[in-house]
Amino acid sequence: MSPRHVTIDANEAVASVAHRLSEVIAIYPITPASPMGEFSDDWSAAGKKNLWGQVPSIVEMQSEGGAAGAVHGSLQAGALTTTFTSSQGLLLMLPNMLKIAGELTPFVLHVAARTLATHGLSIYGDHSDVMMARTTGFTLLCSNSPQEAHDFAAVSHAATLKTRVPILHFFDGFRTSHEVNRITLVEDDVLSKLVDEDTIAAFRARKLTPDAPVLRGTAQNPDAFFQGREACNPFYDAIPTMLQAEFDRFAALTGRQYKLYEYFGHPEAERVVVLMGSGCEASHETVEWLMQKGEKVGVLKVRLFRPFSAELLAAALPKSVKALAVLDRTKEPGALGEPLYQDVLTGLHETGRSPMPTIVGGRYGLSSKEFTPAMIISVFDELKKSSPKNHFTVGIHDDVTHLSLPWDRSIDIEPKDVVKAVFFGLGSDGTVSSNKQTIKIIGEETDNYAQGFFYYDSKKSGTVTMSYLRFGPRPIRSTYLVDKASFVACHYAPILEKFDVLDVAAPGASFLLNTPHGPDTAWASLPREVQEQIVEKKIRLYVIDGFKVAAEAGLGRYISAVMQTCFFALSNVLPKDEAIARIREGVKKAYGKRGEEVVKRNYAAIDGALSKMHEVKVPSGADGKRKRPPVVSDAAPDFVKRVEAMLLVGKGDQLPVSAFPADGTWPTGTTKWERRGIALEIPTWDAGICIQCNKCALICPHAAIRTQLVDPAATAKAPASFKTTLFKGKDLGHAPSGHPWQYTVQVAPDDCTGCGLCVQFCPVKDKANPRHKAIDMAPIEPLREAERQNWDHFIQLPYFDRTQVPNELKASQFLEPLFEFSGACAGCGETPYLKLLSQLFGDRMLVANATGCTSIYGGNLPTTPWTKNKDGRGPAWANSLFEDNAEFGLGYRLSLDAQKGLAESLLKGLAPKLGDALVTSLLDAAQDTEAGIKEQRARVASLRQELLAIGTPEAKKLERLADSFVKKSVWIVGGDGWAYDIGYGGLDHVLASGQNVNILVLDTEVYSNTGGQASKATPIGAAAKFAAAGKSSGKKDLGLLAMSYGNVFVASVAMGAKDAHTLKTFREAESYPGVSLIIAYSHCIAHGYDLKQGCEQQKLAVDAGIWPLYRYDPRRIAENQVPLQLDAGTPKIKARDYMKNEGRFRMVEMRDPKRFATLLDAADANAAERRLVYEQLANVQHTRSTKPPEKP
């Protein structure tokens, strides 16, 4: 059989081998390795078998630590086992890895190498994670491309059975794991020949079995351990030879030969770079180009990093080498050099190389920083120097320690016969999906090699996506983004207003723009800068109204097929008819399995596309008057203008080291400068029928619609379209000017995402025309300018005095939100809770945030949503890890209390100087109300004045701690993946601690951030990854577990169902002087329905008894009351009435209606049983003493 070519990314390529060669796969999702587990799960769910005719068993664990434990056990019991991970996940596996290697256990761990979190987290790629594993005793094997990753996976699984030493097979996260490239498949027959059945037999013979019992994992003493540890040496000594032999056997079977230390370049090279990973591919390409220019250069690709073979390294290196640069894709602060550099240096010395070349080390590519031929050339240039810079960096501009090498950005080494295309799209328009198909079409249906790579900004709504495609007659090794593209497409015209889209265009390129403008008006619609580039680069401009074509075909704004058709027409990669036939096939393949409707509509879009595309006649010069608007307002702080603005427009790579804080500390409150303008519709307010309930402001996920009381005296300066109406409330007195308050509802037009939740949640319908509500969505364009002015006016109005805000729902929305304009999904169910928290406690609140959606929309650069008030106070926020968040937050409390304790003792010591009155009032201050807190802040201000005047060392010390006297609110925030699974151990410990911390679990019932994997919060009957057939077990009752401690405030809330209950619960939880746990229902895009219906679904969930509402307040025990209060009635509707509306449940019904019916029954039964348990608990009169917990 001739080898089959497929066009896939490395994750799929690796999983395809691992799944075929494993019996047990235990996994835990983590970016960018998650797809390997997901592919495996999909295949096993579909009954796909391994090489031995069995369907591999897939288990999702609660953490990578758990996955490693399960793997270890499975291996001990004798099953061929694998797993996949990355980054922090690998760290959690380390303890087991030492054991697995120490026990000489054949096993392969596939790692999509990713940056470890340090001064910041990054999901992107480098080798900092795998370098942490270099002491585990694992073989560390690195592949450099999707083809290599596929091949090395096969060799690894075969080789580990021979060497008995486990293998960590790694490849670069994103750059390789997510790069789509044409590869040749390793077929089953090759795998059969590769894997030696005798080695499997030997592995099985070592398994734990009561029929031949042995003991592993003994505890050893000084007399035994050391010798035992050295006993494994022969196995390690044998690895390089054995592994190379396996690669040679692989070569004999496939024709693809790999060397563990592979040199490519001039046979008499004088300058050589040594490196691992995808950078080898770009280096290979660069060396080839330099050699054509007559340069004596080469690249040494290190594939085997552990055990490091100095002999093979030395043997691979030409004798002629005079200068060597060893490039590490990691940073080890404080080390003499990075790991690969140190090993190469040591290895060449130990092998007695003579003459010894000059050897320097350098760092490149951290967190997927671009590593281009120009950078590699700069390294080679550096090696020409008599004393090249050591410990350099390349790819950044280091203006602080001046370690970086400069490079020439204009260098372009790519052959002219490689076609390069770049597409700018929107997340929801299908651009990336269709480009993935395009790459498949070109890679699999033509003789071309093809490569696709995709990049996304980090927002979850209105995402801008970038697709980089290459194809040409030779394998593509260009492991860096496309520059000088011959085809550029912009699938959403407003992107031109922000991004320098044509910066990547080569002279003479074709530029395809999706715009409502026809060929006659398109030119005039372009910003001046774009016109200038088009003229200067002699770019040919084509336009199509893709949204119109898609809408006419009944596809809404899903324009992928339209634009894909235009691309094929303009690129000429295939004859037109064949291209269209292939596109249609692709559409059929992508959507046809679910039914014909979407296919038919796409066909119509494809058929309609070409006749609607027009070339625009480009004038000889730019004539536009309109320039791109500034990225951020001139009023923005310097840091925002200087640093964040560059990140916002995709030019962050140009920022030097000095632009960045050395410790990762970042200012808060920067989203407000971004003004993304992604909504197509925004809410409009009808003051006449509005009942001023403020629910719109409460539910808005982005704090983009706000309400406020306005002093009529302040409206004089208001824009003409700024609307106010007489405030209907009686309890908030008069405005400072003495007039009655006016009331306003205002939308931030550039920050609204257009989700429509506010309109759905608005309770007021026009009596004569109930379709019209007090707020309605309306197209933004005619409103944008006026609403911008109105918003600018609104935002400078003073907020209502928080000390005067009564404790009720409506008034809560007159408090300033200190969480605004996050990058969360449009219609997000989590962020309304965070916003409310920030309104209630934001000016004295510390947030410990578990990794996940909340940490991404809460803390992903460029701009961040946690903000501060006019006094400069606001939530202080930090993210530690995914697994430790409860402990992290507990640490806040311990720290605050320790400082407060010291401050109190200093204060008492200074009492004679300060006077008893001030000291006593500071120590005994009641801070249960906003007024009390305001008074205490005033006392602290006076104290500071006094202390400055006293001026003694003790006084200065106290001055620095004086803040401690103001009550702080510690909030531990995260999702269900953290609280129910990976962080549960720590959470449980914190629940038992009795400390004054508040825990808010934003429960989406699924791992949302990593793509919808099941958690223990996933409810019965829901489909999720790793529960594709619908979860058959019930959701873990986290609240009930927490109640079992008796001294934890526990509550379950659903803002969309009962908002006043949420508010009441937040306040009660915060006031409870022990641990509080709130579990908050959060609708999510992973539920599969239009999120503007989120609140209706919350109501249904509560009415069906699926989501209980309750508060368990231990304070009530002391008052002889039952601590548990049920805040929702008995189930009123069936589970079906709730579940029928969500895609996650409907999928299960579609797959197997009969099974779904049993799951529905089980859901009803679960809800009823749980209700029964709660009702009984709500009748248990506690007798134990439960004063609020006392400090130990």
Add this chain to the structure above:
Amino acid sequence: MKPDLSTSWMGLTLAHPIVMGASPLVDNLDSVKKLEDAGVAAITMHSLFEEQLAADQLAAHRFFDGPANSYAEAANWFPSTADFKLGPDAYLEQIRKIRAAVKVPVIGSLNGSTPGGWIDYAKQIEQAGAHGLELNLYALHSDPTKDAHTVEKQQLDIILAVKKSVKIPVAVKLSPFYSSLPAFVTSLENAGVAGVVLFNRLYQPDIDVEHLALERVLQLSERSELSLRLQWLALLSPKTTLSLACSGGVHEPVDVLKALMAGAHVVQVVSSVLQHGPKRIAELKKGLAAWLEEHEYESVKQITGSMNLVRCPDPSAYERANYVKLLQGWHARHR
């Protein structure tokens, strides 16, 4: 002598006139078998709604495919969505299963929304093994620029196209809202249709006055609905050669008798079976047979149409005078 209960419906010979109308019971094979055990004469599938299939597929596209490939950490948020079907497959598969499970005729039912859809799905229902096909023409026409003639022409065109594409007999289920129902039925007859079902029970939303919202309700039929069917059966019965089915309002054996007398060849029952279970079929059949025997009728054929417009003693009662007469009668009774 036991009366002969056999009848004919859209060209199929049935053992008796009591047919299971379109209902959710067909989704469950156990229920289907119980219907056969109860002696049902034929089983009608609930409608395959083209509009629903399209809506499901578009929703899945929007919520599963829409967010896909838009975020670095997740290419999508759901397990593979390829292995659940939103097209007609499940419906067709159910026809196959019912055909395999029972011996009585199985009639498919289709409510299309596009010309292509009507034809494609009709063919697929035929291929799945249905003995006949009921076209559910129900649609609401709210466009004031589209006149009755245009609407009826479109409906006839669809029927002609479907007739051309399938060989199994085709019946048409109508609503009562035609300006001239007899004329339309004549057109159907000319188009080669084999039967007419009177009438579709329309989905009519209710108003929630407290929340100013519409409520979706589909209520079970009541006996009072029978009168409208009786009237039109009686009017059409002598004027068409098509077989006629009465659908809506048949709950008791006497209702079956009335429908047959008015001109129905079969009655379709649903609400009564949903309320009382499949055994209701047997009860109705038994009641029908008993009445016929008691009244010394030889066959169902004998009673069919016996009280239609041309055979009933006082035909004016079926026509416009009905209203006047009723009032007079009312006065007379209370005088």
